[in-house]
Amino acid sequence: MTNYSMKNGAISSSVPWIISAVILIILPFIFTGGGSITIMNQIGITIVLAMSYNMLLGQGGMLSFGHAVYMGIGGFVAVHVMNIVENEYLWLPLPLLPLVGGLVGLGFATIIGSFSTRKAGTVFAMISLGIGELIAACCIIITVFFGGEEGISGDRTMAPPTFGIEFITQKEVYFLIAFWVLLSTFCMYLFTQTPVGKMANAVRDNPERAEFVGYSMRWVRYVSFCAAGFFAGIAGALFAINYEILTEQNLNLNMSFQVLLATYIGGVGFFLGPVFGAILFTLLQTVIGLQTDLWALYTGIVFILMVMFLPTGLTGLFAMHLIPLQLGRFGLLIKPYSKIFLPGLVFLLGTIALIELINHVRHHGEEQFMTLFWIEFDTRAFLPWILFSLMTIVGFYLSRIFAREVAEAWGEATYIEGERR
Amino acid sequence: MAVDALKLDNVTKNFSGTEIIRGLNLSVAKDERHAVIGPNGAGKSTAYNLITGRYQVSSGKVFLNGEDITNLQPYEVKRKGLSRSFQITNIFPKMSVFENVRCSLLWAMGYKYSFWHMVGSQSKLNNDAEEIIEELNLKDRRNTLAGVLSYAEQRALEIGITIAGGSEVILLDEPTAGMSVSETEYIVGLIRKVTEGKTLLVVEHDMGVVFDLADRISVLVYGEIIATGTPTEVKENQAVQEAYLGAAMEEH
Numbered sequence: 001m002t003n004y005s006m007k008n009g010a011i012s013s014s015v016p017w018i019i020s021a022v023i024l025i026i027l028p029f030i031f032t033g034g035g036s037i038t039i040m041n042q043i044g045i046t047i048v049l050a051m052s053y054n055m056l057l058g059q060g061g062m063l064s065f066g067h068a069v070y071m072g073i074g075g076f077v078a079v080h081v082m083n084i085v086e087n088e089y090l091w092l093p094l095p096l097l098p099l100v101g102g103l104v105g106l107g108f109a110t111i112i113g114s115f116s117t118r119k120a121g122t123v124f125a126m127i128s129l130g131i132g133e134l135i136a137a138c139c140i141i142i143t144v145f146f147g148g149e150e151g152i153s154g155d156r157t158m159a160p161p162t163f164g165i166e167f168i169t170q171k172e173v174y175f176l177i178a179f180w181v182l183l184s185t186f187c188m189y190l191f192t193q194t195p196v197g198k199m200a201n202a203v204r205d206n207p208e209r210a211e212f213v214g215y216s217m218r219w220v221r222y223v224s225f226c227a228a229g230f231f232a233g234i235a236g237a238l239f240a241i242n243y244e245i246l247t248e249q250n251l252n253l254n255m256s257f258q259v260l261l262a263t264y265i266g267g268v269g270f271f272l273g274p275v276f277g278a279i280l281f282t283l284l285q286t287v288i289g290l291q292t293d294l295w296a297l298y299t300g301i302v303f304i305l306m307v308m309f310l311p312t313g314l315t316g317l318f319a320m321h322l323i324p325l326q327l328g329r330f331g332l333l334i335k336p337y338s339k340i341f342l343p344g345l346v347f348l349l350g351t352i353a354l355i356e357l358i359n360h361v362r363h364h365g366e367e368q369f370m371t372l373f374w375i376e377f378d379t380r381a382f383l384p385w386i387l388f389s390l391m392t393i394v395g396f397y398l399s400r401i402f403a404r405e406v407a408e409a410w411g412e413a414t415y416i417e418g419e420r421r
Numbered sequence: 422m423a424v425d426a427l428k429l430d431n432v433t434k435n436f437s438g439t440e441i442i443r444g445l446n447l448s449v450a451k452d453e454r455h456a457v458i459g460p461n462g463a464g465k466s467t468a469y470n471l472i473t474g475r476y477q478v479s480s481g482k483v484f485l486n487g488e489d490i491t492n493l494q495p496y497e498v499k500r501k502g503l504s505r506s507f508q509i510t511n512i513f514p515k516m517s518v519f520e521n522v523r524c525s526l527l528w529a530m531g532y533k534y535s536f537w538h539m540v541g542s543q544s545k546l547n548n549d550a551e552e553i554i555e556e557l558n559l560k561d562r563r564n565t566l567a568g569v570l571s572y573a574e575q576r577a578l579e580i581g582i583t584i585a586g587g588s589e590v591i592l593l594d595e596p597t598a599g600m601s602v603s604e605t606e607y608i609v610g611l612i613r614k615v616t617e618g619k620t621l622l623v624v625e626h627d628m629g630v631v632f633d634l635a636d637r638i639s640v641l642v643y644g645e646i647i648a649t650g651t652p653t654e655v656k657e658n659q660a661v662q663e664a665y666l667g668a669a670m671e672e673h
Contacts, residue, residue: 206511208495
């Protein structure tokens with residue numbers, strides 16, 4: 001009856017982890033291309049970083065603008081350690097390097113957190129911003145450690161081989177990253193189930209009341225903050241292993257904002273939110289980034305739309321649909337959804353085409369022809385302009401009409417008699 | 422003579438020069454049910470905030486079981502065995518009823534800032550939480566988010582959070598404010614049940630509840646206690662009738 005009866009709990013809760021492990025092992029055999037493995041490695045690193053960020057924002061209610069610092073510092077030290085290992089002053093197999101990064105992130109968070117977690121909200125956010133800026137500035141000044149603008153580079157293959165593996169190929173690195181992604185995620189999940197993890201939620205919800213049940217809100221925040229620093233450091237070392245170089249760009253404010261974006265898009269209210277956020281964000285960055293130089297614009301638009309219309313993020317969107325599914329009324333939604341799909345798609349394509357067209361004319365005006373969605377056309381002709389504008393306008397108009405039907409169907413599908421909502 | 426469970430010794434509080442509490446003396450004996458009444462703005466909630474460390478005392482001393490707890494932090498006061506509820510519902514809205522109660526038990530059961538225990542497998546902790554929920558009559562709301570409970574249910578949970586962990590001294594701040602007659606009955610019954618064998622200090626506007634619940638009553642007017650006594654004594658007190666009960670009559 002109680003959902004914490006240990007035996008059943010242990011069995012049912014280990015299933016998702018085993019499935020995840022299997023998926024992680026299979027993935028590189030499905031997406032075999034070098035490019036896709038590179039992207040998956042990047043996704044893995046972003047997952048660890050975004051999940052550690054969500055320990056602050058989602059679990060602890062701390063809005064940080066400088067989380068990349070802890071990843072960056074962990075990463076820089078990891079590269080230095082890599083070089084020390086290469087010169088044979090230290091014996092350390094590469095798979096253990098993330099632990100070094102984690103401990104460095106933890107150490108740095110211990111120092112910064114000792115004063116930054118005194119207050120949450122604006123004060124915490126501003127301190128994190130200041131620290132972020134400070135460390136980014138240090139990168140240029142303290143060249144011995146940060147290597148100035150070129151950064152610091154190393155060679156992962158020089159570490160002592162692990163069971164004969166020297167981590168020369170991307171695929172070998174993939175398995176190293178996948179292992180750490182799974183381990184970190186598991187540890188972060190366990191953290192949410194500890195007394196201090198539960199109290200982090202309580203402090204997020206109502207810091208004052210948390211004090212009146214016996215907990216210092218500051219200490220609860222501090223513990224979460226240090227733990228988040230630890231996992232960010234792991235992400236940093238994974239970055240160091242994957243790219244063998246770290247520069248100022250890996251810990252500046254821009255990077256911190258990317259973490260925030262990825263986490264928010266995924267959904268801060270859910271433990272697995274950052275995983276989906278990291279996947280979507282990295283795909284936008286890499287796959288879309290290869291197609292257009294406007295990827296940041298699209299990411300920004302997605303972010304704004306999320307904040308405005310879907311504050312629970314991508315995961316919230318999934319979770320929302322569980323209600324009609326449980327009530328057995330999901331069928332009510334299929335018709336209105338399929339109705340809005342086409343006009344929505346037309347609107348989306350029209351808008352993207354218009355944006356790309358304008359961008360092309362403004363920045364590559366000397367080339368008369370451009371290719372979009374595998375179709376080449378003349379940018380100086382009227383037809384594309386009229387067509388894309390029409391698509392945008394008509395798509396938008398029809399979407400608005402059908403949106404009403406979706407809203408109605410949604411209300412019907414989720415209505416529970418007598419339930420306060 | 423036994424040591425008072427709670428004792429305020431000439432406590433004062435200034436807010437930027439204005440004296441809100443002027444020399445408050447109050448003694449609550451162990452296991453007593455003590456009510457504080459007084460008109461709006463008399464300083465009842467301020468007195469609570471001074472006792473529990475939410476505000477700093479300007480002068481005077483607060484003693485819990487003879488131990489000086491003046492100006493301790495709220496969490497330190499709680500750890501010493503004094504727990505309070507709030508006039509405005511103060512719960513953890515995005516957590517389930519069960520999580521609300523379980524979090525309130527954690528410190529008292531010695532978990533502190535542990536990140537090496539899994540709360541799910543601590544059977545005593547979970548059983549205690551279930552028991553409290555049962556006492557609150559919120560069993561069918563166990564997994565509901567606290568933020569979407571009805572007002573009366575939230576007030577019940579508020580009391581549950583306050584008594585969880587077995588604090589010996591309980592301070593309740595207007596537990597029945599804004600409730601219907603039947604809801605008031607439910608809450609008063611609940612208070613009786615869960616504060617059995619404990620020291621209770623309650624601020625309350627509903628005179629029916631006060632005279633029903635309290636062993637002794639203190640009347641607070643303009644930051645001073647003008648009378649303390651049994652319900653009958655207080656009712657018959659001339660000063661009280663002039664300063665408070667009379668005014669309360671005029672309001673109606």
